[in-house]
Amino acid sequence: MECASAYLGAGEFWRKIPAWNGVSANQFNDHLWQERNSVINLKTLAPLVSKLVSQEFLEDVQQGINAGQMAVRLTPYIISLIDWGRPETDPIRKQFLPLASEIETDHPLLVMDPMSEQVDAAAPGLTHRYRDRVLFLATDTCPVYCKYCTRSYAVGTNTKAVSKISFNPRSPRWERSFEYIETHPAIEDVVISGGDCYRLKPEQITLIGERLLQIPHIRRIRFATKGLAVLPMKILTDVAWLKALSRINELGRERYKTVAVHTHFNHKNEITSITEAALNRLFELGIVVRNQSVILSGVNNSAEAIIDLNYRLSYLNVRPYYQFMCDMVQGTENLRTSLQEAVEIEKLVRGTTSGYNTPLFVVDLAGGGGKRDIHSYEIYDRDIGLSIFKAPNVKKDSYFFYCDPLRSIEPYFRNMWLDSRKRQYMMSSLLREFKGVASNQRLHYSVLGNLMRNGI
């Protein structure tokens, strides 16, 4: 295995895009140039890559966009890291640019808001699930849009397939969340997410950070952004934004409170010398960065891919924190992996480096059970691809299901899932067995509801 420092995407890699052959490093590293040249549809993508890919590929993209639940947005940085000679298999393209030819029939239990964030909302855009933690959705836009976003119901602009719920970055809406947090002294930890904190203006970073840090019982805040993976130059050239973040970090330290950045790298190819410069700058400022990654089929569903990613992140002082299963979001079937595959990968990842640089492999339970270690299932029937978890500290009397992708199940059971009558029989049988294990428990409403909606 190569040294983590051996490949950090150095050089002027963007010049391989014909239209950017003459773009200087200064231009490319300017976050405003990146924003101005971001791609939001095929019309803006085609002129950049039409000499590198086939017409069939571009038509495949257009049909993929038409069917997708997420809008398209790609920064020039991300476009430059895609191997346009083999875009069909490129791990970065697969995350952000849909192809109609990749679409797989969704598992019937996939839904638009699998985490039940709207059901569990304490205020508009505020989820209170764990006793001491809230999720504060500050905005609904991002510098790029991931095809597998768990918040597909809200993030980004409307698509032909989905009308989104809006979480505008407005302080009147935020005020209701602040008031809720202030009046709930058990809350110590706030995740500021969205959307993406890169999309907040410096004065908004300041407003949210100061407001939260002045609440006596708040001890930890985290700014969530994928920006470091898709637009790292913002840290180097958006001086006002970095200053605002740094000031909040200092304010936290003055008050003996923790401020951190949580980011989202999925593949080693997302890490370049620009990433290194950005992360070094954050390190100089004493800003802690942790990574949350998602196992995605065709992107990083191998031990080697995750080991490489974690080596490089650790090398750059980013702590690998969570390795998520892909959430059960509609439209993501082609990217999902089975729980068994994740268990096998984890076995090969653990022990390759220090424990504190090894992410915990988790499934964020559909129905709002929170994050659970993938190994902590109560029952896992590998034939039908269904596992059942409990979350005693979140929803004590509930059970939660994770469904493997249909492609990972043998045809006999796959067809049963797709046939509502056979599905009813199969699920009823499992439920009976299940109730025998814990007859005094109830099934979680969202799972039952979904089953019922699907005719079970």
Ligand code: SF4
């Ligand atoms: S950056 Fe995060 S919030 Fe934005 S689309 Fe990707 S996963 Fe969703």
